[in-house]
Amino acid sequence: MVLAALSDPIDLLLVDDEPDFLEPACRFFQRQGYRVVAAANAEQAIAVQANQHFHVAIIDQNMPGMNGLELLPRLCNEDPDLKVIMLTGGGSIGSAVEAMKRGAVDYLSKPFGLDELDHLVRRVSKAVTLERENIHLKRQLADQNRPKPLIGNSQGIQEVKRLIGRIAPSDKPVLILGESGTGKELVARAIHAQSTLADKPLVVINCAALPESLLESELFGYEKGAFTGAVDAKPGLFEIADGGTLFIDEFGELAGGLQAKLLRVLEDGSMRRIGSTKERKVKVRLIAATNRDLNQEVAAGRFREDLFYRVNVLSISIPPLRERLDDIPLLVHHWLGEDWTLGPGVVELFRVSRWPGNVRQLINALERAKILADKNIIEIDNLPSELRRAAGHDVDAVGEHEPRVGDAIPLELLSHRHVLEVLKRNKGNKTKAAKELGIARRSLYRILDHLAAKDGNQVASSE
Known part of the structure; x- marks a missing residue:
């Protein structure tokens, strides 16, 4: 009988002093x-094992010189991950038990067919495959839970970093506020990593990604038979996160019924699975994030006031990207690395954009540009059309030159707000503002005259 091919290659060591068995067995397994x-x-x-790793070894017990029972611990000590199958004499139960005590995972008594041995090796190989997958998943989990750095030196980001350091050691709930794409999950992971629960699980769920019924079962779990399709009991994320941290993203999307159940867990740690009358106790630190104004949601009756106050013990507000424009070069360098450069006009386009999608939008724009760019140089025309259009660019025009001091700069390259913010930052000093903008002072005068004529604004003059 020929079995299906192996899904993963298995390195197999055959040890037997009988050529009549060893040679045909070797060809069969190949x-x-x-x-x-x-x-x-x-x-x-x-000698072979000294130079090669094996997943499974098949060892004959009865060999001249060092027998199989003596060889077994030598091989296992050299490689603790090795799975050993011992071939024993017919009816020798005592030797089989001894082999298992010394580290064999299974045995087969002679006589046997090669198909029977293959079945046994495949069963042992499944354990090898599961161990591989387990190691891979653990590495993936470690990579996911390893907090990525918060990039930026702006005042807003420095304040976020300071608050993380102060808030993390506490076990109180945390509410993270910020627009979509500002990095709320990044902040949550940083809080967990710096907390006393860093070696405990961090479980993440996004409320906006699931309907209410499914969200409830994900958070609280269910018992077998609780509803159609509940063929087995399943623990909820509160149970999985017990002793650690649960991060609920898009917290403001929680429906009213779930808000009440969540409040109960936060108050005394009590919860029930769907379909159960049995109360369970959990101890979980909650980190919640939302892009909604929960004060307005409470006032409108869409969010429970008591839950809001329960969660809003400690809060962090993440500034949008348009309020931390000076961080953009650092973010770009972080995501692109040393091998990439920006073509003419790209930096200024980034600075005048509104970034409604914030850092996530910037990252997506860079990833798109890397695919379309030539010679590791990102040009304006490699960027998404909606980004160029929102910044006042003609989406069909390419190759604009970076403005230099003394150039007459096109108005579309500068957002009105950006000009006024730079002027305000320099306390109305037009000479300093023009230098920071990278334009001639007379160009700044023309821009301000244009703004005054358009909006009726008068900008105070200060040299």
């Missing part, structure tokens, strides 16, 4: 897709 190495005695097996 046909099945194994990577096979044969050894005629224990000494050869030890």
Whole structure:
């Protein structure tokens, strides 16, 4: 009987002193897709293992010199991950038990067919595959939970970093406020990483991604038979996060019924799975994030006032990207790395954009531009058309030059608000403002005259 090919390659070591078994067994397992190495005695097996890793070893117990029971611990000590199958004499239960005590994962008594041995090896190989997947998932989880740095030196981001350091050691709930794309989950992960619960689980859920019924079962779990399709009991995320941190993104999207259940958990740690009358106790630190104004939601009756005050013990507000324009070069450098450069006009376009999608929009624009760019140089025409259009660019025009001091700068390259903000930052000093904007002072005068004529504004003059 020929079994299906292996999904993952398995390195197999065959150790037996009988050529009549070893040679045909070696060919058989090679046909099945194994990577096979044969050894005629224990000494050869030890020498082979010194230079190669094996997933599974098949060892004959009765060999001249060092027998299988003596070889077994030698191989396992050298490689604790090795799975060993011992071939024992017919009816020798005592030796099989001894082999298991010394580290074998299974045994097979002679006589047997190669198909039977293959079935056993495949069963052991599944354990190898599961261990591989487990290691991979743990690494993925570690990478996901490793907090990424908060990029920026602006006053707003410096304040966010300061608050994280002060808030993290507490076990109180935290409310993170900010527009979409500002990095609320990034802040939540930083809080968890700097907390006393850093070695405990951090569980993340997005309320906007799930309908109310599914969200409830995800948060609180359910018992077998609680509803159609509940064929087994399932713990909720509160139970999974027990002892650690639960981050609920888009917290303002919670429906009224879920708000009441969540309030109960926050008040005394009590919860019930769907379909259960049994109360469970959990201890979870809650971090919630929302882009909604919860004060307005409370006033409109869409959000429970008591839950709002329960969660809003400690809060952090993340500034939008348009309020931290000086951080854009740092963000761009972080996401692009050393090998990329920006073409003429790109920096100024970034600075005059409104960024409704904030840092997430910037990252997406950079990722798109990297795909379309030539020679690792990002040009204006590599950027999304909606970004160029929102910044006042003709989406069909390409190759604009970076403005230099003395140039007559097109008005569309500068947002009115940006000019006024720079002027305000320099306390009305037009010479300093023009230098920061990278334009001639007379160009700034023309821009201000245009604004005054358009909006009726008078800008105080200060040299």
